[in-house]
Amino acid sequence: MTDQYSVNPALLRPFSPPPRLLMGPGPITVDPRVLRAMSAQLVGQYDPAMTQCMNETMALYRGVFKTKNQWTLLVDGTSRAGIEAVLISLIEPGDKILVPVFGRFGHLLCEIAERCGAEVHKIHKEWGEVFTPDEIETAIKQVQPKVLAIVQGDTSTTMLQPLDHLGEICARHGVLFYSDGTASIGGNPFETDKWQLDAVSVGLQKCLCGPSGSAPITLSEKAVATIRKRRHIEAGIRTDNHIAGSGRRIASNYFDLGMIMDYWGEERLNHHTEATTMLYGARECARILLEEGVENAIERHRIHGKAMAQGLAAMNLKLFGDQSNKMHNVVGVYIPEGVAGEAVRSSMLNDFGIEIGTSFGPLHGKIWRIGTMGYNARKDAVLQTLTALEAVLRRAGHSQTANAGVDTAMTIYTQEGY
Amino acid sequence: MTDQYSVNPALLRPFSPPPRLLMGPGPITVDPRVLRAMSAQLVGQYDPAMTQCMNETMALYRGVFKTKNQWTLLVDGTSRAGIEAVLISLIEPGDKILVPVFGRFGHLLCEIAERCGAEVHKIHKEWGEVFTPDEIETAIKQVQPKVLAIVQGDTSTTMLQPLDHLGEICARHGVLFYSDGTASIGGNPFETDKWQLDAVSVGLQKCLCGPSGSAPITLSEKAVATIRKRRHIEAGIRTDNHIAGSGRRIASNYFDLGMIMDYWGEERLNHHTEATTMLYGARECARILLEEGVENAIERHRIHGKAMAQGLAAMNLKLFGDQSNKMHNVVGVYIPEGVAGEAVRSSMLNDFGIEIGTSFGPLHGKIWRIGTMGYNARKDAVLQTLTALEAVLRRAGHSQTANAGVDTAMTIYTQEGY
Numbered sequence: 001m002t003d004q005y006s007v008n009p010a011l012l013r014p015f016s017p018p019p020r021l022l023m024g025p026g027p028i029t030v031d032p033r034v035l036r037a038m039s040a041q042l043v044g045q046y047d048p049a050m051t052q053c054m055n056e057t058m059a060l061y062r063g064v065f066k067t068k069n070q071w072t073l074l075v076d077g078t079s080r081a082g083i084e085a086v087l088i089s090l091i092e093p094g095d096k097i098l099v100p101v102f103g104r105f106g107h108l109l110c111e112i113a114e115r116c117g118a119e120v121h122k123i124h125k126e127w128g129e130v131f132t133p134d135e136i137e138t139a140i141k142q143v144q145p146k147v148l149a150i151v152q153g154d155t156s157t158t159m160l161q162p163l164d165h166l167g168e169i170c171a172r173h174g175v176l177f178y179s180d181g182t183a184s185i186g187g188n189p190f191e192t193d194k195w196q197l198d199a200v201s202v203g204l205q206k207c208l209c210g211p212s213g214s215a216p217i218t219l220s221e222k223a224v225a226t227i228r229k230r231r232h233i234e235a236g237i238r239t240d241n242h243i244a245g246s247g248r249r250i251a252s253n254y255f256d257l258g259m260i261m262d263y264w265g266e267e268r269l270n271h272h273t274e275a276t277t278m279l280y281g282a283r284e285c286a287r288i289l290l291e292e293g294v295e296n297a298i299e300r301h302r303i304h305g306k307a308m309a310q311g312l313a314a315m316n317l318k319l320f321g322d323q324s325n326k327m328h329n330v331v332g333v334y335i336p337e338g339v340a341g342e343a344v345r346s347s348m349l350n351d352f353g354i355e356i357g358t359s360f361g362p363l364h365g366k367i368w369r370i371g372t373m374g375y376n377a378r379k380d381a382v383l384q385t386l387t388a389l390e391a392v393l394r395r396a397g398h399s400q401t402a403n404a405g406v407d408t409a410m411t412i413y414t415q416e417g418y
Numbered sequence: 419m420t421d422q423y424s425v426n427p428a429l430l431r432p433f434s435p436p437p438r439l440l441m442g443p444g445p446i447t448v449d450p451r452v453l454r455a456m457s458a459q460l461v462g463q464y465d466p467a468m469t470q471c472m473n474e475t476m477a478l479y480r481g482v483f484k485t486k487n488q489w490t491l492l493v494d495g496t497s498r499a500g501i502e503a504v505l506i507s508l509i510e511p512g513d514k515i516l517v518p519v520f521g522r523f524g525h526l527l528c529e530i531a532e533r534c535g536a537e538v539h540k541i542h543k544e545w546g547e548v549f550t551p552d553e554i555e556t557a558i559k560q561v562q563p564k565v566l567a568i569v570q571g572d573t574s575t576t577m578l579q580p581l582d583h584l585g586e587i588c589a590r591h592g593v594l595f596y597s598d599g600t601a602s603i604g605g606n607p608f609e610t611d612k613w614q615l616d617a618v619s620v621g622l623q624k625c626l627c628g629p630s631g632s633a634p635i636t637l638s639e640k641a642v643a644t645i646r647k648r649r650h651i652e653a654g655i656r657t658d659n660h661i662a663g664s665g666r667r668i669a670s671n672y673f674d675l676g677m678i679m680d681y682w683g684e685e686r687l688n689h690h691t692e693a694t695t696m697l698y699g700a701r702e703c704a705r706i707l708l709e710e711g712v713e714n715a716i717e718r719h720r721i722h723g724k725a726m727a728q729g730l731a732a733m734n735l736k737l738f739g740d741q742s743n744k745m746h747n748v749v750g751v752y753i754p755e756g757v758a759g760e761a762v763r764s765s766m767l768n769d770f771g772i773e774i775g776t777s778f779g780p781l782h783g784k785i786w787r788i789g790t791m792g793y794n795a796r797k798d799a800v801l802q803t804l805t806a807l808e809a810v811l812r813r814a815g816h817s818q819t820a821n822a823g824v825d826t827a828m829t830i831y832t833q834e835g836y
Contacts, residue, residue, distance in 0.1 A: 006481060006708070007477050007478055007480065007481040007708055008477065011474050011477055011478055011705070011708075012705055012708060012709050013705075014451075014455060014702065014705065015455065015458070015471050015474065015698060015701055015702070016458070017458050017459060017460070017461045017467050017468075017471070018461065018465075018467050019459070020459070020460070020461050020462060020465065020467075022460060022461075022462055024462060026691070027460055027462070027463060027691055027694065028460075029459060029460060030459060030460050030695075032459075033432075035456075035457045035458075035459070035695075036457070037432060037433065038453075038456055038457065038695060039453045039454070039456065039457045040433070040434070040435050040453075041435060041437070041438070041447060041448060041450075041453065042435070042438070042440060042445055042446075042447060042448050042629055043435045043436065043438050043440075043773075044438060044440055044442060044445070044767075044773040045445060047436075047438065047767070047773065049435050049436050049438075050435075053433050053435070056429050056433065059425050059426065059429055060425055060429055062425065063424060063425040076495055076496050076499070076630075076631060077494050077495040077499060077672065077690075077693075078494050078672075078690040078691050078692075078693055079690075079691065080671065080672055080689075080690050081494070081495060081672050081690075084670065084671060084672045088670075107652065108652065108671070111652055111671055112671045112672075114667075115667065115668070115669050115670055115671055116669075117669075203691070205691055211460055211693060211694050211695040211696075212494075212690070212691040212692065212693045212694060213494060213631060213693025213694075213695060213696050234525065234526065234529050249532075249533065250533070251533050251534075251535075251669060252502065252506075252533055252670065253498065253502060253526070253529055253530045253533055254495065254496075254498055254499050254502045254530075254673075255672075270778070271498075272495075272496040272497075272498050272499070272630070273444070273445055273496050273497065273621070273623055273630040274496075274630065275495075275496055275629060275630045275631025275696070276445065276629050276630060276631075277448075277453075277456060277629040277631060277695070277696075277699070278629075278631050278693070278695075278696065280433060280435075281695065283433055284432065284433070287429070287430055287431075287432065287433075290424070290425055290429075290430060291430050349462075349465065355461075355462040355465065360688070
């Protein structure tokens with residue numbers, strides 16, 4: 001049949017992506033086990049096998065988050081879907097929120113909170129630094145917010161904000177404590193219960209070895225109580241047995257965590273149609289992390305991150321930011337004087353098949369960001385990246401001692417017993 | 419190392435779903451080609467191969483939607499994410515929206531629109547019927563809404579709302595015309611441009627043969643102009659070159675279609691991290707539909723849907739609703755007097771590995787819903803379902819003529835030249 005909307009026949013070929021070693025700030029190369037898990041066939045939305053898979057996924061993420069929180073589940077979307085679900089469910093218009101901003105993703109928390117109608121209070125750090133607990137407590141005293149929202153690892157600056165004292169401060173001031181751990185979890189310590197977090201959201205595409213598209217979250221009892229006050233059941237599936245809350249209805253259906261809990265909970269009230277393939281992937285990401293052991297995975301990220309950073313430094317490159325607060329899994333490195341940053345990235349990608357990252361905002365054009373995370377926190381990935389980058393930088397005229405990067409990394413591997 | 423949050427070792431086994439033939443109202447068994455496409459490894463977010471894949475996906479969905487709309491792209495979430503993205507981007511608080519409700523998903527449109535702050539006006543039909551264009555035009559004249567929002571196919575009732583006269587009515591009254599075609603597209607005619615639709619959202623998990631988790635949408639120039647008035651660029655990536663719109667900021671970051679267009683467009687402004695695996699899947703769903711030919715796929719759904727419905731009717735079962743307005747891809751059938759509906763579904767699932775659907779709201783406990791859609795709009799799937807259901811119904815005491823279902827279906831296949 002003829003069809004005026006028929007597409008170019010060339011598009012009817014299956015897509016076949018080129019091989020890439022993804023050594024940027026994420027997304028990174030997915031662990032093949034996760035891709036295999038995602039290739040499993042679907043079961044129905046309320047099949048006992050499906051609800052078992054959902055329950056197991058909840059249990060596995062309790063291990064990832066280090067929490068006993070019952071409400072540990074997936075939001076069906078990318079990591080910022082998890083952020084928005086948490087903020088729009090916790091915040092009512094006019095509520096005060098404090099956001100310490102030390103990079104792009106702090107701005108994102110503000111942006112999302114503003115759209116939730118929050119009164120957003122920000123404190124700022126230069127990109128490359130983090131906050132002290134005292135600075136945050138001072139701001140909490142001034143602002144008296146309902147929620148403290150802070151990212152743990154901000155890939156835009158490579159910094160890792162220490163969270164270990166903040167929960168105690170929040171509890172003392174009656175503040176809900178929320179953190180986004182997308183960039184850091186699995187590669188750096190994260191302790192939901194020990195650090196007294198009330199809400200955490202993450203994504204799969206960094207140290208958890210998966211693709212973007214599912215956002216695991218966990219909620220404390222306090223957070224759940226706040227959300228339950230705003231409970232609402234959809235028309236069309238509501239019955240007389242369902243009791244609504246007294247609070248203001250959450251301003252999103254898709255991100256209404258009360259409804260999402262009712263879907264993941266025993267009631268299994270229909271909400272969205274769970275993205276089963278992403279569920280399979282998310283479950284496998286948690287499974288392989290716990291199989292390795294969370295502490296072992298963090299240690300692996302520490303060692304490969306150190307080998308990469310010191311290898312780069314040995315190539316006459318200057319590292320960005322306060323190294324004592326750097327995430328294990330990504331390092332910023334200044335683009336050397338006289339070297340065209342994008343030409344180097346382009347040669348890395350097109351000649352060597354290796355992706356390294358550019359930067360945002362104030363760091364745009366100034367630093368590259370190089371990741372060692374998830375499946376690519378591996379010796380071969382680190383050494384291939386260092387040798388390729390040395391070759392590209394040499395051809396770009398950068399002055400460096402030959403072989404220094406790879407030899408330094410090798411020395412670190414020997415020291416660390418790798 | 420010991421770890422108080424360590425999970426049950428039984429959970430560390432990979433998940434292995436049981437084999438199921440999904441003959442409910444969706445999600446359905448995924449075409450294996452889609453699963454294979456989704457098992458491809460990732461490329462970086464701005465890799466030329468990635469942006470090419472995104473552009474190709476846009477082009478392919480123009481073929482699926484039958485539109486020349488430039489802004490034809492994916493929202494990263496389930497089909498209701500696409501609905502919410504369209505509504506929250508089009509509607510400002512206080513705007514009037516008209517929703518003709520003829521099933522559960524009409525209620526959903528109202529629910530989402532209410533949360534967007536819209537003044538929602540509803541008109542209702544009994545479940546099992548659809549609206550005439552006159553009924554809708556009368557309501558448009560009374561309400562004078564900014565947006566008409568209506569689902570095309572509502573799986574809760576199996577009905578297909580004719581849309582072909584509504585675009586002209588909307589254009590005449592200056593109303594934006596939005597439809598959700600999740601349940602129907604690919605299995606029933608859908609003509610975005612011919613029917614003058616301004617916005618359409620769908621999902622993959624019905625006739626498009628994919629898993630839930632990606633929501634293709636398309637927007638007319640009029641819809642885009644409405645959204646562009648509310649343009650906003652995130653702090654952290656904003657530069658002096660970016661001009662914001664004058665309208666009220668969209669009340670969601672994740673669903674801000676202006677930002678999502680800036681991400682899919684030439685500017686490639688960072689928003690979310692595209693869910694690459696879902697993108698691969700969505701691209702393949704469109705590719706296989708266009709390879710088959712949209713008209714051929716619709717015809718296939720018509721034939722298998724007819725074989726199923728008439729096969730069921732021949733088994734002394736009464737079909738639900740106005741059959742002249744039924745979707746091709748799902749049929750409702752009354753649970754016979756004296757038969758326990760859930761016991762039948764349970765035997766179908768546990769003894770035969772075949773899932774058929776239950777119902778919501780006023781139809782709960784009264785009808786089963788049986789799908790013939792996407793990959794499962796196939797002769798073997800239809801015949802297996804009919805023979806299995808005959809066996810289960812026979813054992814449940816239902817009075818029927820032996821072999822009538824499968825013989826009737828076979829006759830239809832012969833008549834249709836299958």
